[in-house]
Amino acid sequence: MWGIVRSDDGGAWRRYVPGLDKGKGLYFFFIKSETKTPGGLPAMPVTTSFYKRYIKHRRAFNPYDVRTSPTAAILCTDSFQSMYAQMLCGLLARTEVLRIGAVFASGLLRAIRFLQLHWKELAHDLRTGTLSGKVVEPSIRDAVAEVLTGPNAELADFVTAECGKDKWEGIITRMWPNTKYLDVIVTGAMAQYIPTLKFYSGGLPMACKIYASSECYFGLNLRPMCDPSEVSYTIMPNMGYFELMPHDPDAAPLPRDSPPPRLVDLADAEVGREYELVITTYAGLCRYRVGDILQVTGFHNAAPQFRFVRRKNVLLSIDSDKTDEVELQAAVERASGLLSPYNASVVEYTSHADAATIPGHYVVYWELALREGGAWPEAAVLERCCLEMEQALNAVYRQGRNGEAIGPLEIRVVRAGTFEEMMDYAVSRGASISQYKAPRCVSLVPIIELLNSRVLSKHFSPACPNYIQPARTTSDRHGLASKCPSSTIPV
Structure with a gap:
């Protein structure tokens, strides 16, 4: 794992970034709903446990740990209400914000995309001094009321002017001009988001401070402001x-x-x-x-x-999810069963974690073959295949989909012979033709470009998978999926 980040909680940061005790941190933190193990024990991500214990019960004032986000917003399981309140409070304190962060880089990009989609509503709230009716949680409304004390036409005009522009490069430093660095994890699979973060932040430093997991804290980065x-x-x-x-x-x-x-x-x-x-x-x-x-x-x-x-053995990762080859294979086999009535089958497949969209999403390339008397599956069937694959993936992935941290899985059907062309490319680069095996995940730009140039059709999962039931069960296979956005928005 890449770890969890606890925001600036000590004066040691004066060595790297002076003056952090003079402002606030805008951190987009979220919790996920708890589930139960088969034995009845509560199960939750480590970040959820940490926020519920540390943020909710902290007592002493720490000038290096002042955040703009109300505790009630962080502890709300509704991702929209939580994000809306945290963003609004962050805008109200825009000149006081000295660092901006989230646990993972993907979470910070979700916040920027949220601003792109909802800046008009946020500006309206600032202009009128009232909180949107879409935020219904009483504790959040009470917390926001303490900082949204009245109309602020000047700030509303500023948000409208900046967010109304087509150009979003450097939006972080435009909206929060005193930001000194981004506090996000950008190692491991999160490294794919570095170019996008640089684009939105105008090249601000990115601090990776601690390496930890649910099991244990492991290590510290003694040079937190170094290049990722x-x-x-x-x-x-x-x-x-x-x-x-x-x-x-x-x-x-x-x-x-x-x-x-x-x-x-x-x-x-x-x-x-x-x-x-x-x-x-x-x-x-x-x-x-x-x-x-x-x-x-x-x-x-x-x-x-x-x-x-x-x-180890992880093929795909967008947020805190991790999908290995065995799990991906099982998901493809389960989804391909829907093609049987059409006498069609998946002859080859590979995958790619697409970080060019916000949120990022899994892309699975399928090459199909029709048996005698077969018919090409309709688009609705292939969309159902997308959802069937998602139902087969692990609970962390499915919860991320329901929390909008991961976009809908996409199947791209490629024309016949595409995987042979992939093999020809690998052989031309020195691979042994006798030992070649189609990779189940690709990241090389030329391979991705080759695959995308052979795409016949694209299909997205029409709904969110059910993450309450364990994966690969009969009830999960035939149960109703929860509703969620069914499209992934490009950057």
Whole structure:
């Protein structure tokens, strides 16, 4: 995982960005609704647990941890009401904002897109001094009333003038002129959002401060204002017992009955080597494989420093979701069952995490074949295939879709022979024709351009998947999907 970010909570930041105690932070934080495990225990993302405990119950005033967002807005599970209130309060404090952030880069881009879609309503509220009737949660209305104390025509005119322009480059620094940096995670899969963040922020620095997961806090970035490509985290040995499993991306998979690789202590880590992190925690996890692949970049005193490389076996990720090859394969098989009545089948497929839209979404390329007497499936059937794939994906993905952190899954049907052209391209680049296997996820621009140039039709999921029921169950397959936006909006 890339970790969770706790906003500026100490005077140590004076070393990097002076004066942060003189202003506020505009952080777009959200919680998700709790679910129950089969045993009846409550289950929730670590950020939800953190916000409910820390933000709700914090007592002492900290000048480095003053935020514009009301606690009631952060703790509201309705994403629209939460975002609307946080954005409105952020605009009211626009000259006081010194840093802007979210947990993941994708979350901050969602906030910018929200401003693009709703600036007229926000300007109306500022002009009239009243809160939109779309925000119905009493606690949020009470909290916003404390800062929206009356009409502000000057601010409403400013928002209208700036947001009414076709040009949105540098909108962050235009709306919040004193912003010094962005506080977002842009390592790992979030790196795909860096160009878009630079576009909207006018090139503001991006701070990646801490590396953590639901299981444990791992390390700190001792140079938080460095370029995202240079981020390394220093392991904190006091947070747990850490061991390293050597990882060779080119090695063949080990047989099931073979002993596990020898674990390496932190002190024996080799610079340049890749390892999978293994942890033993105070909470009771024993030699737990986190699934993160790290590369040793150096040492701080005796503590190794790591660059996050990727999640092991993860193909697709947009927000906090992680989809591996096995899960994607199962989803394609489940959806392709809807093609049987048409004597059609999926002969090849690959995928791509498309970050060019806000929110980002999964794109799955299908090459179809018709058997004798077959008919081409209607668009509505292929849309249902999109939803069927989403129903088969994990609960984190499905909850992200319902919370609008992830856009509708898209199937792009490509013409026959496209995957042969992909193989020809790979062979021309040096791949062995006898060992070539179609990749289940692609990221190279030439490959994506080749696929997109062969697209016959595009189809989006018409609704959100049900994330209350576990994936791959009969009730999930045939149950009604919840309503949500059915289109993905390009940047």
